[in-house]
Amino acid sequence: MPNTGRPSRDCHLCRQRRVKCDLARPACQRCIKYGAQCPGYRDQQELVFRNADPTVVKKRKKRAPLPQSPSSQSSSSSSSSSSSDGGVLSAPSLSPNGDFVFTSSTDLVLVNGANYNARPPLLRPVYEHWTSHSVPIILDVYSNLDFIKDMYRDYTDDGPLIWAAHLFSRTYVTNMQYSTALSRSSDSETQRELGGYLGKTLNLVSEALKTPEGAQRDDILATVWILTNYELLIGSLSRTEVLSPWHLHARGLYSILKARGCAPLLKPDGRKSFWPAYSMVQIQALITNTECPPESQEWLETIDRLLPLHPGEGLGLAISYFIIKICSVQARIFNLLRRRDFPGASRDYPDLFAQMKAAEQEFEDWIEKNYVGTHILEIYAMSLYHSAIVKGYHVMRLLINFLTHYPPCPIPLEQLNEDREYSVKTAQNAAQGILESVPRVLGPLSSSRDKSPKTVFDALRVIWPLISVYVMDICRSEQRLAAEGLLFYIGRELGVRQALNTYPDTLTLPAEAKEPLGHSSIPVIDLAPSRSDSDEDIQIVAKNLYEAFKDVGFAYVKNHGVPEDVVNEAFNWSRKFFNLPQSDKDLAPHPPEAWHHRGYSSVGREKVSQMIFDEASIAAARNVPDVKESFDIGREDEGARMSNVWLPRDVLPGFREFFEEFYEICYAAELELLRLVAIGMGLEKEYFVGYHMKKDNQIRLLHYPAIEENLLRQGKADRIAAHTDFGTVTMLFQDDVGGLEVEDIIEKGKFNPAPYIPGTAVVNIGDFLMRWSNDELKSTMHRVKAPPLLEGEGEIPKDKKTKERYSIVYFMCADMEKTVDCVPGCWGPERPKKYEPVNCMEYINMRMEALY
Numbered sequence: 001m002p003n004t005g006r007p008s009r010d011c012h013l014c015r016q017r018r019v020k021c022d023l024a025r026p027a028c029q030r031c032i033k034y035g036a037q038c039p040g041y042r043d044q045q046e047l048v049f050r051n052a053d054p055t056v057v058k059k060r061k062k063r064a065p066l067p068q069s070p071s072s073q074s075s076s077s078s079s080s081s082s083s084s085d086g087g088v089l090s091a092p093s094l095s096p097n098g099d100f101v102f103t104s105s106t107d108l109v110l111v112n113g114a115n116y117n118a119r120p121p122l123l124r125p126v127y128e129h130w131t132s133h134s135v136p137i138i139l140d141v142y143s144n145l146d147f148i149k150d151m152y153r154d155y156t157d158d159g160p161l162i163w164a165a166h167l168f169s170r171t172y173v174t175n176m177q178y179s180t181a182l183s184r185s186s187d188s189e190t191q192r193e194l195g196g197y198l199g200k201t202l203n204l205v206s207e208a209l210k211t212p213e214g215a216q217r218d219d220i221l222a223t224v225w226i227l228t229n230y231e232l233l234i235g236s237l238s239r240t241e242v243l244s245p246w247h248l249h250a251r252g253l254y255s256i257l258k259a260r261g262c263a264p265l266l267k268p269d270g271r272k273s274f275w276p277a278y279s280m281v282q283i284q285a286l287i288t289n290t291e292c293p294p295e296s297q298e299w300l301e302t303i304d305r306l307l308p309l310h311p312g313e314g315l316g317l318a319i320s321y322f323i324i325k326i327c328s329v330q331a332r333i334f335n336l337l338r339r340r341d342f343p344g345a346s347r348d349y350p351d352l353f354a355q356m357k358a359a360e361q362e363f364e365d366w367i368e369k370n371y372v373g374t375h376i377l378e379i380y381a382m383s384l385y386h387s388a389i390v391k392g393y394h395v396m397r398l399l400i401n402f403l404t405h406y407p408p409c410p411i412p413l414e415q416l417n418e419d420r421e422y423s424v425k426t427a428q429n430a431a432q433g434i435l436e437s438v439p440r441v442l443g444p445l446s447s448s449r450d451k452s453p454k455t456v457f458d459a460l461r462v463i464w465p466l467i468s469v470y471v472m473d474i475c476r477s478e479q480r481l482a483a484e485g486l487l488f489y490i491g492r493e494l495g496v497r498q499a500l501n502t503y504p505d506t507l508t509l510p511a512e513a514k515e516p517l518g519h520s521s522i523p524v525i526d527l528a529p530s531r532s533d534s535d536e537d538i539q540i541v542a543k544n545l546y547e548a549f550k551d552v553g554f555a556y557v558k559n560h561g562v563p564e565d566v567v568n569e570a571f572n573w574s575r576k577f578f579n580l581p582q583s584d585k586d587l588a589p590h591p592p593e594a595w596h597h598r599g600y601s602s603v604g605r606e607k608v609s610q611m612i613f614d615e616a617s618i619a620a621a622r623n624v625p626d627v628k629e630s631f632d633i634g635r636e637d638e639g640a641r642m643s644n645v646w647l648p649r650d651v652l653p654g655f656r657e658f659f660e661e662f663y664e665i666c667y668a669a670e671l672e673l674l675r676l677v678a679i680g681m682g683l684e685k686e687y688f689v690g691y692h693m694k695k696d697n698q699i700r701l702l703h704y705p706a707i708e709e710n711l712l713r714q715g716k717a718d719r720i721a722a723h724t725d726f727g728t729v730t731m732l733f734q735d736d737v738g739g740l741e742v743e744d745i746i747e748k749g750k751f752n753p754a755p756y757i758p759g760t761a762v763v764n765i766g767d768f769l770m771r772w773s774n775d776e777l778k779s780t781m782h783r784v785k786a787p788p789l790l791e792g793e794g795e796i797p798k799d800k801k802t803k804e805r806y807s808i809v810y811f812m813c814a815d816m817e818k819t820v821d822c823v824p825g826c827w828g829p830e831r832p833k834k835y836e837p838v839n840c841m842e843y844i845n846m847r848m849e850a851l852y
């Protein structure tokens with residue numbers, strides 16, 4: 001058997017008979033027809049890859065096939081097999097270094113004593129240097145690209161393709177062998193071999209490229225393309241470092257394509273080798289936010305002209321045209337953002353958005369007219385299309401965010417918001433397409449996952465799309481998590497290291513591009529889909545809520561279950577109440593006992609403080625008054641621990657009735673939310689509901705009177721000082737005055753505005769649930785300050801007053817008599833409970849004490 005080149009892939013019997021084998025598996029049809037039992041294929045025999053000095057390999061190449069192990073020739077072999085010839089070894093002496101074996105075409109197994117012994121004796125090990133299998137490996141890897149096979153048949157034994165095959169296959173074998181380890185830099189022999197192959201490949205390529213004919217050689221183009229894939233195997237690509245080797249090879253591909261020009265595209269082989277190379281070039285443009293090569297148009301038009309002869313290229317062509325347009329839009333956006341060019345951005349925006357949509361439309365029109373099948377190459381192509389969508393709309397959203405910070409922008413804010421919503425939706429749909437394609441490419445993620453060389457190629461192709469889902473925060477968090485899981489699998493199990501090298505966007509962009517004006521990172525979550533019959537929809541809403549509460553502790557909730565007119569009516573009653581003369585409001589006074597939290601508290605009476613229980617600290621906190629007045633309402637039934645303190649009925653008729661009803665409406669919304677949180681945490685749906693049966697909740701009407709704005713800005717007065725809520729969950733309705741701020745989840749001490757978003761309630765986790773969940777869900781600090789400064793607003797005139805603010809808060813609390821222990825799933829051997837069980841009433845009392 002020669003060391004390199006073209007080992008026959010035929011089954012043993014066909015080879016012996018010198019007839020053409022149809023390569024069918026598990027048994028070839030020819031054998032079946034002859035009535036013989038097909039003895040199987042060469043790669044089904046056990047094969048031990050062994051390290052050897054490459055120079056030995058070279059020597060062997062020149063000789064006739066030897067049935068001899070290289071270990072007998074090479075003193076540097078790491079394999080200390082006790083037998084040196086004949087290829088048959090007794091079991092125990094095999095593979096002391098954990099060499100590789102093939103047990104079937106789809107299985108690479110690391111040998112260890114235990115599983116070797118378990119193997120049937122029929123499978124005889126064949127001893128050869130692994131390089132004799134590098135070509136079969138690469139052919140298996142690229143079995144979807146038949147031109148690669150032809151090339152290995154047509155080009156010389158010692159050509160660049162052979163050395164690239166050694167390089168790629170050796171890396172593949174090493175990665176698979178140590179797939180879960182990060183690296184094996186200590187394996188100097190492997191490193192030396194790899195260095196040798198890389199050097200040899202690069203030399204042969206650059207030698208060939210010295211002549212004009214060399215650039216025309218399809219094998220040179222294919223070799224450089226294999227090199228870009230090799231860089232992914234070792235994970236050398238850094239998206240933003242354009243000097244990293246992957247980028248150099250991708251640029252090499254471009255310069256070879258450029259030197260070749262259109263002539264090779266007129267020949268079938270030239271076209272076949274063009275596509276993989278060109279798609280790498282396009283990927284580079286996508287990654288680096290640059291335009292596709294200017295020659296693209298010419299190349300694609302040439303391809304287009306001969307399309308009737310190659311109809312299978314239609315999809316690739318349509319996607320390539322699409323990517324050219326996306327790259328151009330992206331490059332223009334980056335140009336504007338990098339220069340922080342507000343006027344340019346607002347001038348170009350309508351055109352950029354329209355271009356993007358037009359490109360999308362054009363592709364969709366193509367799809368309508370053409371059939372896209374389920375061939376693996378079509379699936380890859382669609383994934384690439386989807387990743388261009390994700391990337392394109394991610395960048396578009398940056399531009400939209402940026403523009404919201406520019407008041408002179410002539411595009412109305414509503415339009416920008418609508419476009420942002422469209423961008424997010426489209427990107428998320430595309431991300432879904434990517435995620436759904438992966439199991440079709442790699443097989444279901446089950447324990448019997450195929451780890452044959454072919455899957456490495458499949459994995460290489462889905463890496464881009466998955467990385468784009470993983471790193472682009474336009475995708476939903478559960479999509480990004482799913483992408484992360486798949487990338488881990490590809491990196492750790494399939495040995496494609498690039499999957500573990502995903503870099504967050506380190507591009508320096510203006511801060512305005514990251515968030516739209518006035519938005520903190522609080523997600524907006526629509527509950528409406530959770531009321532459908534679809535279990536999947538319920539799960540998604542629940543997961544989104546859970547993620548928001550885990551990461552931020554806050555969410556804007558749309559369709560929360562309290563109808564908009566009811567909320568408006570509540571604000572009307574609240575305004576009526578607080579507008580009563582002071583003496584009337586004082587007819588429903590908050591009792592003197594701190595724990596009896598009902599009735600009216602006038603300005604300055606209550607001081608919220610943050611988990612401080614000692615007298616001195618409470619006194620200190622009282623120095624800065626909270627300029628607010630409030631009215632608290634609780635459950636009305638006989639079992640209530642605190643009775644409500646209502647106004648005499650004739651003072652504000654209808655007020656009490658309305659809020660008694662409002663209380664029930666809020667409670668219904670509470671139950672829905674609690675169920676979703678439980679589902680999101682993987683608990684039984686009614687888990688939290690069971691602790692909230694008694695309606696031990698509280699409604700709080702808040703009024704922050706107009707006040708000298710400078711007092712608020714200078715910290716001489718507060719509306720409500722920074723605090724966390726102490727119940728289970730809080731639902732807050734606010735008016736459009738602004739001023740609510742939520743602590744940044746990363747930069748502690750920094751507070752981001754949480755402005756009014758029409759149709760939403762602000763929902764946040766309280767300390768009780770944080771403790772209950774062993775700190776899994778976050779109770780985040782928030783406060784009410786002066787509304788954010790308007791653009792261009794500098795000094796506030798001395799006696800300018802802020803607008804008065806109204807808000808209505810519904811605090812959900814667990815039943816007073818219940819004692820809670822850590823929620824199941826939030827603790828375990830790796831995560832001990834941080835808190836003792838606590839009784840609800842005791843807990844609330846402790847917190848109330850600090851208030852007055």
Ligand SMILES: O=C(O)CCC(=O)C(=O)O
Pocket residue numbers: 700702720725732734740782783784806807809
């Ligand atoms: O009025 C607001 O917007 C915030 C109220 C609040 O955080 C509270 O009462 O706990």
Ligand SMILES: [Fe+2]
Pocket residue numbers: 723724725782
């Ligand atoms: Fe609060």
